Every structure is written in C-alpha cells, then in structure tokens.
Amino acid sequence: MIQSSKSIDLPPPFPDHTQLPESDGTFVKNFQEHPQSIILTDSLGPVLERLYPDGQYAIGQDCGIYWRETDPPEKGAEAPDWFFVPGVPPTLDGQIRRSYVLWREYRTPLIALEFASGDGEEERDKTPLSATNLRENIRPGKFWVYEQIMRIPFYGIYEIRNERLEVYHFVDGGYQLLESNERGHYPIFPLEIELGLWRGNYQNLSQTWLRWWDNQGNLLLTGRERAILEKERAEQAELALVQERLLREQQEQRLQAMAERLRELGIEPDSI
Template identity: 70%
Template sequence: MTQTPISLDIPPAFPDHTQLPESDGTFVKNFQEHPQSILLTDSLGSLLQKLHPDGNYAIGQDCGIYWRETEPPEQGAIAPDWFYVPNVPALLEGQIRRSYVLWREFMAPLIALEFASGDGAEERDKTPLSVSNSGEVTKPGKFWVYERIIRIPYYGIYEIRSHKLEVYHLQDFSYHPIEPNERGHFPISMLGIELGIWQGNYQNQDQLWLRWWDNQGNLLLIGDERAEQERQRREVLEAKLKEYQARFGEL
C-alpha cells in the first residue's frame, strides 16, 4: 500500500539581524547625538575591559532593537540613542551586528539612554500596545516598551536643550526615578558607576555632555584625556628629576 506523503505547513523561522532592516530611514535629530554616543562609549572602555575580559558585550548607538515581529518589520523595532548589553558577543558569526534582535538573544540591555531634542514627551510616552476590534494597532510609547516589554533595568532621558537628566530603575516590574546623589550624579549600581552632566569641549563642541564617573566621584576618562594625563605626569616627573640633578648632580 502506497502512503500519501503528509504536507506540513511549517512557519518560517524568526528572522535574524541579517534579515531585518537596519534603519527606518529617519535622520539623526541634531549634531550632538553621535559625538555624545562616542563620548559615552569611549570613556566606558576601561571598565568594560575589566568586566568583560572575554570581550563579550555589545554597545548600540542609534541601532534598532527588535522586540516584536511586525509587517513592515521596522514597526516592531525601537532605537535607543545609546545602549549597553552585557554578556553577548560583539559579532554574530563573524558579522557586524546590523541590529539587536531580542528573540534571537534573550538578553535585555542593562541600560538605554535617549537624547531628547524636544521636551522629552516622546521618550516619556507610556502608551501601551493595543489592538482595536477592527484590527487597528496603537503604536506603543518608548517608555512603555522599555519598561514593560524589553524590561531594561536602567533608562535615562537627557533633554539636550534644557540640560535636564532623569534616570529610572526597573523595580517590581515598573520604572522608579533615581534620586541624584550629593554630586548630582545618578548611581548605576549594577555597574558601580554614576551618570551625570559634564561641561567641556568635545569634538569641537563646547557643551554640557553626559559622562560617567566611578562611585568615588572620579571622572572616567576618554583616550585623549588619559594620554594627556600621562603626558602631564611625565612632565612632573621630568621636572622633579631635573630639580634633583641640579641640587645633587648627575646620578
């Protein structure tokens, strides 16, 4: 007896970062956004080398996080201006990440930051995802997605024009505002550092920037600052050596 082959309608596998759009086609909103992201990443480098000697971490800068399958796909993505994910590889099978796909990773970012060009209303939007009887989908707000779906432990909103910074910590399944400490910084206890605002010149812009400090209040330096600090240290040592030689002769 000949058996008729059974046809199984197997749904396609969930797409990965190579199959999803890497941009929604929108522009960066201001000239400070990219330098700000680079500044945060550069100054965190030394700490991340200690925390992840194996190099297993990823930092996204205006990159998409896919949290829901939709059509078109980019409607199920959200793009923080800066975010850090611990304990995931920087590359996937040797390829540079195009986006961060939650259903492929199962590891949420530890912290996400938004640099608000406006009044921060978009970044504080708590509108939940909902579907009407007619099938119309209400677009959820950023705050709601970060808090209720991705569940990012720390979420910061920096209003660039007003220089206002607020940071939230996920506790008991909801965001609670963190109070600044005596230095005016916001402790990120899971990393042992603080986030605050720093006045200075970076990439030819004299601005108020977001920066990291350690929990003793010491600024985490970028590469140029570390090099300048080392140069000044050498100059001090050379001056002391010359002074010693002038007083006591050559060694």
C-alpha cells in the same frame, strides 16, 4: 499503520539581524548625538575590560532593538541612542551586528539612553500596545516598550536643550524615577559606575555632556583625555628630575665654594 503523505507547512523562522532593516530612514536629530555616544563608549572601555575580560558584551549606538515582528519590520523596533548589553558576543557568526534582535538573543540590555532634542515627550511616551491602538495604527510609546516589553533595568532620558537628566530603574514590574546621589549622579550598580552631567569641550563642542564616573566620584576619561593626562604626568616627572638635578648641582657648587673659602683660610676641608 498508514502514514499520511501530506507535508506539514511550518511557519517561516523568525528573521535575524541580517534579514531586518538596520535603519528606519530617519535622520539623526542633532549634531551632538554621535559625539555624545562616542564619549560614553570610549570612557567606559577600561571598566568593561575589567568587568568583562572575555569581551562578552555589545554596545549599540542609534541601533534598532527588534522586539516584535511587524510589516514593515522597522515598526517593531526601537532605536535607543545608546545602549549596553552584557553577556552577549560582540559579533554574530563573525558578522558585525546590524541590529539587536530580542527573539534571537533572549537577553535584554542593561541600560538604554535617549538624547532628547525636544522636551522628552517622545521618550516618555507610555502609549501601550493594545488592540484598539493596533486597529488605529497607533505605535506603542518608547517608555512603555522599554518598561513593559524589554524591561530594561536602567533607562535614562537626557534633554539636551534643557540640560536635564532623568534616570529610571526597573523595580517590581515598573520604572521608578531615581534620585541623584550627593554628587548629583545616578548609580548604575551592576557596572560600578555613576551617570551624570559634565560641562566641557569635546570634539570642538563646548556644552553639557552625559558622562560616567566611578563609584568614588572620579570622572572616567576618554582615551584622548587619558593620553593627555599621561603626557602631563610624564612632563611633571621629567620636570621633577630636572629640578632635582639642578638642586644637586647647586648644592655641589655651594660645597665647592665653601671648600675654596676654607683653603683660602689655610684649612684643608678634608681635615674637618
């Protein structure tokens, strides 16, 4: 049998997170985005430690999720303001993730959140990826990509200016708008938590924030909030001990005064 000496030209392998841009060069839209991401990640820590003791999960904050190869590469990515992916290592081959590449991971995020500075039009964009749109260089919309390509189970849109939150759940091939529960929260069932709005001060900003609650309606606290709570509990416990000691001393003083009074009357207290 005569073997051909011609080599077969294989296409280059799909790039990984080290070969793709980690930013599309756009600015963060407002001063709330970073602290909003931090408060979500920080307060979720204890829940994730319980549900994923092996540490197999990743959290992205304004990071790209690559879903197709394009030129330039960043056109094939969406960058949710916050997203969570279960069942994947936090680093790849000892390297910090620069982006999340679907064709390398094969696991879609469980939840993606967008913090809309405007009216949410961009975050609700359902423009599909079609031949016509490709010819006219029209980029597919975020909503369509999350729903039809990535199929992220939970998608939340928070309009910061209007303090309005919408949460969608992927069911039967598409997103369905969830109704809030009696607490005004949206259950994220796989994590046993709820997502809702909370008015308060965080990192010197007093406004309405996206926050997590457990499925009993208890607010999930940040590390600083937990530290403050533990300090208050310790101070209350110390105060209770002081009050108990003072009460015991007062009782002893009253008993001593009664004993002295009995002796003045010629009665020995121990004989009673």
